[in-house]
Amino acid sequence: MSNIQNGKRVTLNVWRGDQERGELVPYEIELTEGMVVLDAIHEVQARQAPDLACRWNCKAGKCGSCSAEINGKPRLMCMTRMKDTLTAEGETITIKPLKAFPLIKDLVTDVSFNYRVNKKIKPLQPKPKGPDGEWTMYQYEIDRVQEFRKCIECFLCQDVCHVIRDHQETGFGGPRFMVRTAALEMHPMDTADRREQLKEELGIGFCNITKCCTEVCPEHIKITDNAIIPLKERVVDNSYDPLMWAWRKLTGKT
Secondary structure, X not given: OOOOOOOOEEEEEEEEEXXXXXXXXXXXXXXXXXXXXXXXXXXXXXXXXXXXXXXXXXXXXXXXXXXEEEOOEEEEHHHOEHHHHOOOOOOEEEEEOOOOOOEEEOOEEOOHHHHHHHHHOOOOXXXXXXXXXXXXXXXXXXXXXXXXXXXXXXXXXXXXXXXXXXXXXXXXXXXXXXXXXXXXXOOOOEOOOOHHHHHHOOOHHHOOOOOHXXXXXXXXXXXXXXXXXXXXXXXXXXXXXXXXHHHHHHHOOO
């Protein structure tokens, strides 16, 4: 943790520009008690650069809007304290937009790619209700998918994924949508089969389990271990396991 004191003048190097051109512009501000990076950006907007574009909403770490790259790491600006980010030696902080998505202006990127992927995923297809007209679920079944419901769609996991950053044309859906698919596939009421879709449309095979997505998740979802790896296992069983293939042929069951 930094030993920088309140009232200290610090420098924000903020990316300014659009898709055609841009640069890091320094802004000097005064550090105050409890200041987070989003507070610092608002200070710049209020006093030095009213045209600085920044997306935000709740300022409580629950909407995912204020994602940015802070000193090279994808983080939520509203949950990143200035005193924990700055160093006594440098006393500067660099704020850039998410790298994986097209830049609109300054710190605002076009994340519509994510919503296009979301539309591809088969929705929940509930099984018929029981004789009593109700569905029956057990607590362990609910616990299994509850973690995935914590996602705030900040898209930090999407941003840090090297497949999306460098090879978006592969069609890989990204960690966020592996999480959503896992929530559906493991839902006790769901009957849809998304294994072929995971393999072909969502490109789960492109993920090489680096766990970088898990490391940046502000909700601490174990994306790799609890979502991606189990989905990979389902796809492998369905498409490549000769014993499973023979069993399906003999029984006619999926």
